[in-house]
Amino acid sequence: MTTMTDPPKADGFRFGQLINDTRYRSYTFQFIAIVLLFLFFGWLINNAMNNPVLQQVGIDFGFLADPAGYDINQKPIEYTSQSTHLRAALVGGINTLIVAVLACITATIFGVIAGVLRLSNNWIISKLMAIYVEMFRNIPVLIWIIIIFTVAANTFPAIQDYRGDNPTNTPLLGMFAFTNQGVFIPSLVFDGAGGWIVFAVLAASILGIFALRGYARKKLYDEGKLVKILWPSIALLLVPVALAYFLLGQPISVENPVMGRFRFEGGFLLRPSLIALWFALSIYTGAFIAENVRAGILAISSGQTEAAAALGLRPGRIMSLVVLPQALRVIIPPLISQYLNITKNTSLAIAVGYMDLTGTLGGITLNQTGRALESILLLMAFYLSFSLIISAVMNVYNNSVKLKER
Amino acid sequence: MSDTHAQSVAFVRDTEIPPSPPPARETGAIKWVRENLFSGPMNSILTILGLLIAFWLLSGLIPWVVNGTWTGNDIRECREILQGSGGGCFAVVAERWPQLLFGFQYPDYLRWRPSLAFVLLFLAVPPMLFIMFLPRWTLALSAVYPFLAYWLIWGGTILTPIFIALAVLFGYFTFAKIEKRGFVTGLLAGIVVAAAIIWVGGLVAGEFSRFGRLEAVESRAMGGFMLNLILGIVCVSLSIPFGILLALGRQSRLPIVKGFCVVFIEFVRGVPLITLLFVANVVLAYFLPPNANFDLILRVIIMITMFSSAYIAEVIRGGLAALPKGQYEAGDSLGLDYAQSMRLIILPQAMKISIPGIVNVAVGLFKDTTLVSVISMFDLVGMIRGPILSSTDWAGVYWELWAAACILFFTVCYGISQYSQWLERQLRTDHH
Numbered sequence: 001m002t003t004m005t006d007p008p009k010a011d012g013f014r015f016g017q018l019i020n021d022t023r024y025r026s027y028t029f030q031f032i033a034i035v036l037l038f039l040f041f042g043w044l045i046n047n048a049m050n051n052p053v054l055q056q057v058g059i060d061f062g063f064l065a066d067p068a069g070y071d072i073n074q075k076p077i078e079y080t081s082q083s084t085h086l087r088a089a090l091v092g093g094i095n096t097l098i099v100a101v102l103a104c105i106t107a108t109i110f111g112v113i114a115g116v117l118r119l120s121n122n123w124i125i126s127k128l129m130a131i132y133v134e135m136f137r138n139i140p141v142l143i144w145i146i147i148i149f150t151v152a153a154n155t156f157p158a159i160q161d162y163r164g165d166n167p168t169n170t171p172l173l174g175m176f177a178f179t180n181q182g183v184f185i186p187s188l189v190f191d192g193a194g195g196w197i198v199f200a201v202l203a204a205s206i207l208g209i210f211a212l213r214g215y216a217r218k219k220l221y222d223e224g225k226l227v228k229i230l231w232p233s234i235a236l237l238l239v240p241v242a243l244a245y246f247l248l249g250q251p252i253s254v255e256n257p258v259m260g261r262f263r264f265e266g267g268f269l270l271r272p273s274l275i276a277l278w279f280a281l282s283i284y285t286g287a288f289i290a291e292n293v294r295a296g297i298l299a300i301s302s303g304q305t306e307a308a309a310a311l312g313l314r315p316g317r318i319m320s321l322v323v324l325p326q327a328l329r330v331i332i333p334p335l336i337s338q339y340l341n342i343t344k345n346t347s348l349a350i351a352v353g354y355m356d357l358t359g360t361l362g363g364i365t366l367n368q369t370g371r372a373l374e375s376i377l378l379l380m381a382f383y384l385s386f387s388l389i390i391s392a393v394m395n396v397y398n399n400s401v402k403l404k405e406r
Numbered sequence: 407m408s409d410t411h412a413q414s415v416a417f418v419r420d421t422e423i424p425p426s427p428p429p430a431r432e433t434g435a436i437k438w439v440r441e442n443l444f445s446g447p448m449n450s451i452l453t454i455l456g457l458l459i460a461f462w463l464l465s466g467l468i469p470w471v472v473n474g475t476w477t478g479n480d481i482r483e484c485r486e487i488l489q490g491s492g493g494g495c496f497a498v499v500a501e502r503w504p505q506l507l508f509g510f511q512y513p514d515y516l517r518w519r520p521s522l523a524f525v526l527l528f529l530a531v532p533p534m535l536f537i538m539f540l541p542r543w544t545l546a547l548s549a550v551y552p553f554l555a556y557w558l559i560w561g562g563t564i565l566t567p568i569f570i571a572l573a574v575l576f577g578y579f580t581f582a583k584i585e586k587r588g589f590v591t592g593l594l595a596g597i598v599v600a601a602a603i604i605w606v607g608g609l610v611a612g613e614f615s616r617f618g619r620l621e622a623v624e625s626r627a628m629g630g631f632m633l634n635l636i637l638g639i640v641c642v643s644l645s646i647p648f649g650i651l652l653a654l655g656r657q658s659r660l661p662i663v664k665g666f667c668v669v670f671i672e673f674v675r676g677v678p679l680i681t682l683l684f685v686a687n688v689v690l691a692y693f694l695p696p697n698a699n700f701d702l703i704l705r706v707i708i709m710i711t712m713f714s715s716a717y718i719a720e721v722i723r724g725g726l727a728a729l730p731k732g733q734y735e736a737g738d739s740l741g742l743d744y745a746q747s748m749r750l751i752i753l754p755q756a757m758k759i760s761i762p763g764i765v766n767v768a769v770g771l772f773k774d775t776t777l778v779s780v781i782s783m784f785d786l787v788g789m790i791r792g793p794i795l796s797s798t799d800w801a802g803v804y805w806e807l808w809a810a811a812c813i814l815f816f817t818v819c820y821g822i823s824q825y826s827q828w829l830e831r832q833l834r835t836d837h838h
Binding site for chain 1: 441442443445449452453456457459460659660661662663666672673675676677678679680681684685688689691692693694695696769773774776777779780787791804808811812815816819820823
């Protein structure tokens, strides 16, 4: 028995194999790619090192420890103009997060309402919602921010109108005063530690409600007993808090904005810039979320609804037990990217003077110190890490609702 | 028996009763209204609420538009004409229309050139959008258009765009000829030929700079809606090839290439466009050769292209992932190499799937071009916020100007998205 074919002759390594042999070609290409990459970045860095401006000032993050010397109009944490640039950046970062979180919540509300109503049988409502969605999706968000800022700063009455013995304007319900300097809303005043105790009781009650729901579900799945949880939940939410509130001598009070001699005293001021950014981002992104919600609901075939109806489920339960859990799987991934878009779009704050991170670190600090490279690097690092964190958290949630394929 | 029975019946009808019309409440408009608007208490409340909102919107909007004036040279004249009738002062739009479109630095007497380029756009775009209904040669119009538009808008000698066009053309021919001997070889040869033609062209254009000369306009002078259109069109067209490369790189089995593409895409998608524009404005100049003359608009184009190519790459990656594995294996089994199977089998199908996504990115990007107003470029938003609203003539005429901006953007974006939906329906038919 002779072998039909001779084994290939090991004739050593030829240079042509680097291109023509699939075993080596990938290494060749990667080697070329890495060399080109190094050359490109080397060229960029070489240009930077030879740049006369950069040679003069160098790269130095020391400016972050210098006093900032400018004031910030919305200070969630303690800040004076003597604080450092780092502190200013921190204030800006917190302001970014405030408006991002607020806008995410309201955008979801707007989006879900508009998305569901656009599917309504009611012709007028569905057309109104279609107009809302198309109008906001097709006009740049920057224009919306500026328009809403213009509304807030120009059409609301001046503070003087609320002043004097016969004011032309009074705060709405005695609580909300719309002025061209911003909207005054009531604020919560915590009276010492008691307020925090009431707050802690509230948090504990909410945890308790979740525990109750878990218990009811376990009972339902294990023993088939339906435990009614609506009234116990409401009781659990209200009773302990009310008890704590009155036992501790009403430590939390609502402080309405009251007209003083010249300006409103008490209450909390939402500046036009915050209102513009918050409202514009939520109504703009809400239009996108509405489309995602609509697509998610339409993606559930009508057979699912009919099957649930055939099993004898009531319409509310069909929605909550059959349609929504399936629709959420379709809705959540695009919703995550809309939240990321909101976070990134908060950087448009600079157009209306809201002091977010782009306004402090990327705006005034950059202009005052001239440290453009360092400021922008930090700015990008903040947004990048924030985006990555949101997408990581949301991916964990997404995996938990994902269809479990076996 | 039957006789008696017949006697007992006084009258037997032998013709059919003509069908009576359905009750009035079950036909026509009334039925429609009952079913669609007032089918239940909840629905009725919603309807009334909707009618109230619609009435409130229209009662504000209609008098403003109908009573508005289109004549007048400044806000005081406007107020005199309006006499407090609640109409809009649209005179500002009429008077500043050229500025809204072209910015305030583009020379008045040259405005016919971008206008002509804009009109020609309507000749150049349909072949790309509706190629299924048009003869193939019309695509040549689309191919010529970028060079013609560049010459019209920026001016200078016509030799520059001609030589760039020749370089592209001959580069492609060389590539097509040599491609049989290997994709990489063909690509390199094509690039060498194109570079040689551009080099020669640069010499010739420098020598005969008066040939076919239009008065040159600097990039700095671009503004208004024209700037938004230029940035949008240029950056989207440039970012499609980069997006394809990045998407292929991200799918690649080569770890270094893949790693670079993943880092690039995730980095760009993780930061706001505005920070990239800051980079273009203040930082990018550090990394470019000191004597190179990159003006702001070019730096902005570089950064926006980077930005949108990352997004387009993700869309195309979705298209690549949606293709069944059999398509890749079919390419391999035919003995095609990587470049061939991508070019002939994978990419045509993947691109077809990604078209709606790419159009969405394009619309988003076009809206995002307004962000350049933040780095003090005078696009449409920048023009309105800057020179027009701060002029003494028109200070305080917000609504009319912003309404004009909204209408311009809405027309373009809504048109594109309707086209994308139409195209989606066109493509769906042959995808089953």
